[in-house]
Amino acid sequence: MKTLTTALALTALSTTFAASAADLQLHVFSHANKAMVTVTKDGQAVSGYPVHVDGATALTQSGDLKTADNGSISVSNKGNQPHAVTFAVEDNDGHTIVAKRFLGRDS
Template sequence: MKKLAAFVAITALSSAFAASASAADLKVQVFSVGNKATLTVTKDGQPLANYPVEIQGINAMTNTGNTVTSENGSITVTNYSNQPENVKFIVNDENGQPIVARRFLGRDS
C-alpha cells in the first residue's frame, strides 16, 4: 500500500510539473487597484503585443475598444458601474489551453 501511495504521489507531481513546464514560457499577471485591473501577457519575459484576451463579466468595449494586448503586452479594464463587478480574463496558450485570471473590481466612485 505504501508503494502504491508513493507511486500515485510521484505520478501526480510529474503531471503537475509537465503541465507547468509546457505553459512556463507564457505568463499572465493581473494587477488591480480599486475599479481598474491590468492584465499583462509575457512569453519568455517579453511582452506579447496584439495577443487575444477574452474578457467576461464587464463590458470590454466601453473600456478599451478591443480585446488584444497593447504594444506593452497589457490590457486594462475599468468598472464604470456603480456596482462592484467580477471580471474574468481568459488567455489561451500556444496549445489552446486556457489560462484564467479573476479579479473583483470595486465600483466607480
C-alpha cells in the same frame, strides 16, 4: 486532514499545468475599480495577443481584446456595483490560462 490532502492535490495539478504553459503568462494587477493585464511569453511582453475579458457590462472594455505594444490592456469597472471579472488567454498548445479579479465600483 481531508483539507490538507485536497490542497496538496490542487497544488500538484496547478504546478503541472503551470509547467506546461510556462512560456506564456497572464499577469493581472488590480486596484479599486481598475485592472492592468499584461501577457508575457518567455518573460517578454507580447504585442497584439488576444485576451478574453468577461464579467460586467459596465467595463470600459470587454470581450476579445488585443494587447497593446507593451503587452497590456487596461480595464475599468464604470458601474455602480462591484463585479468579478475573468481574464483568459490561450497558449499555442490550446491551454487556457485564466485569472479572476474583483473590481470595485466606480466612485
